[in-house]
Amino acid sequence: MISNLQTRRLQKYRMALLRLKKMGLKKTFSHSLSDETGISPELIRKDFSILGIRGKRRGGYEIEGLLDELKKLFGRVKEQNVVLVGLGNIGSALVNYENYRQSNMHLVAAFDIDPSKRQRKYPVPVYTLDNLREVVDAFEVSVAILAVPEFSAQETANYLVENGIRGILNFAPVLLKLPGHVLVNNINVMIELERLMFHLGIRQNAELV
Amino acid sequence: MISNLQTRRLQKYRMALLRLKKMGLKKTFSHSLSDETGISPELIRKDFSILGIRGKRRGGYEIEGLLDELKKLFGRVKEQNVVLVGLGNIGSALVNYENYRQSNMHLVAAFDIDPSKRQRKYPVPVYTLDNLREVVDAFEVSVAILAVPEFSAQETANYLVENGIRGILNFAPVLLKLPGHVLVNNINVMIELERLMFHLGIRQNAELV
DNA sequence: TAGATTGTTAATCGATTAACAATC
DNA sequence: TAGATTGTTAATCGATTAACAATC
Numbered sequence: 001m002i003s004n005l006q007t008r009r010l011q012k013y014r015m016a017l018l019r020l021k022k023m024g025l026k027k028t029f030s031h032s033l034s035d036e037t038g039i040s041p042e043l044i045r046k047d048f049s050i051l052g053i054r055g056k057r058r059g060g061y062e063i064e065g066l067l068d069e070l071k072k073l074f075g076r077v078k079e080q081n082v083v084l085v086g087l088g089n090i091g092s093a094l095v096n097y098e099n100y101r102q103s104n105m106h107l108v109a110a111f112d113i114d115p116s117k118r119q120r121k122y123p124v125p126v127y128t129l130d131n132l133r134e135v136v137d138a139f140e141v142s143v144a145i146l147a148v149p150e151f152s153a154q155e156t157a158n159y160l161v162e163n164g165i166r167g168i169l170n171f172a173p174v175l176l177k178l179p180g181h182v183l184v185n186n187i188n189v190m191i192e193l194e195r196l197m198f199h200l201g202i203r204q205n206a207e208l209v
Numbered sequence: 210m211i212s213n214l215q216t217r218r219l220q221k222y223r224m225a226l227l228r229l230k231k232m233g234l235k236k237t238f239s240h241s242l243s244d245e246t247g248i249s250p251e252l253i254r255k256d257f258s259i260l261g262i263r264g265k266r267r268g269g270y271e272i273e274g275l276l277d278e279l280k281k282l283f284g285r286v287k288e289q290n291v292v293l294v295g296l297g298n299i300g301s302a303l304v305n306y307e308n309y310r311q312s313n314m315h316l317v318a319a320f321d322i323d324p325s326k327r328q329r330k331y332p333v334p335v336y337t338l339d340n341l342r343e344v345v346d347a348f349e350v351s352v353a354i355l356a357v358p359e360f361s362a363q364e365t366a367n368y369l370v371e372n373g374i375r376g377i378l379n380f381a382p383v384l385l386k387l388p389g390h391v392l393v394n395n396i397n398v399m400i401e402l403e404r405l406m407f408h409l410g411i412r413q414n415a416e417l418v
Numbered sequence: 419t420a421g422a423t424t425g426t427t428a429a430t431c432g433a434t435t436a437a438c439a440a441t442c
Numbered sequence: 443t444a445g446a447t448t449g450t451t452a453a454t455c456g457a458t459t460a461a462c463a464a465t466c
Contacts, residue, residue, distance in 0.1 A: 057448045058442040093302035167405045266424040267466040
């Protein structure tokens with residue numbers, strides 16, 4: 001059983017390891033990874049140990065081996081298809097994003113209620129939501145990126161779930177209420193900025209920190 | 210002392226409360242907020258209790274009062290100015306974002322190495338990074354949104370810190386190494402999608418969940 | 419009053435750190 | 443060998459839940 005906290009750490013390790021690999025290194029140590037990630041060496045060793053990843057006493061860990069193990073966890077066998085819903089500011093940015101491939105994902109379609117969006121040149125086909133089911137079935141999509149305005153987010157999310165979506169990356173500033181089997185991951189720029197300022201002590205009641 | 214976990218919960222309460230207020234409600238109960246947020250009623254009461262927020266036994270909590278207390282924590286006395294660095298896909302989306310005001314923030318300027326970006330019509334002035342210090346000083350900026358490409362993210366972040374930035378909302382897929390006093394908050398779409406898929410069980414070793 | 423809800427204390431659970439033996 | 447590093451067990455710390463008295 002891997003907790004959400006541990007998952008986040010594993011993702012950090014992977015980013016750090018990819019960087020070290022790119023720098024030409026072949027092996028690394030728990031304290032080096034600690035430098036890279038800010039996670040304590042003990043916790044790093046414990047995480048690896050739980051996953052059954054062995055290092056060499058005195059010799060550290062092989063970067064390639066670690067990456068293989070992490071890939072077994074995060075890398076999917078099949079390329080996973082995702083869809084994007086909402087072509088406003090953020091949606092348009094995400095449709096032009098080029099990093100899907102390297103995470104073994106593929107953005108197969110975008111959706112918008114405004115049919116005029118179909119005119120513009122986007123790197124993926126654009127439909128209205130009427131075609132969602134079709135696309136979900138054809139491409140076995142289970143994850144959607146939701147980037148519609150606040151007022152229509154809940155309604156659109158319901159519609160996504162009704163049509164087979166099980167995971168939503170939600171950019172709308174709304175707490176979505178959905179059936180328990182649906183996983184939602186919120187990305188909210190304002191909330192992140194607010195928390196950053198809060199922890200910087202930029203506020204009235206500084207003594208509460 | 211308020212932990213990061215607790216801060217996140219408080220932000221969720223605020224979102225839920227704003228929604229309930231908009232629906233015309235005047236008071237609420239720990240179990241209603243639990244329905245909205247997915248956080249247990251006991252923990253909600255404990256959080257409020259720690260902040261010194263009192264409800265009425267049997268009568269619940271006043272929404273307006275709760276929002277006032279949360280505003281004392283998250284709402285800043287002065288409007289906080291932020292800057293945006295990098296006008297690529299995501300940067301361009303964020304510069305057109307309209308939600309800063311309602312979080313009592315103000316995006317005062319954007320920066321890009323490419324001077325041709327200055328031509329385009331953006332709602333804020335666009336400079337090259339040479340002007341950063343000037344803007345930081347003039348507008349007392351301590352937080353920056355970093356949306357530059359991966360390869361220049363570390364270098365740009367260093368430059369931001371050298372010029373007075375203490376908090377960075379980082380959209381580049383890089384683990385930034387910065388002095389301890391600098392706070393970094395990462396937003397990485399691919400990482401979030403990967404974790405979503407991981408927890409949905411979309412992977413090879415399903416038995417490890 | 420009876421019932422519902424808060425608020426607090428104690429108990430539990432989970433995550434991290436400390437300590438240190440194993441060993442390369 | 444001596445020194446460095448892993449890997450594991452025990453200890454600590456922190457967060458959440460359970461229990462229940464207080465009280466509206």
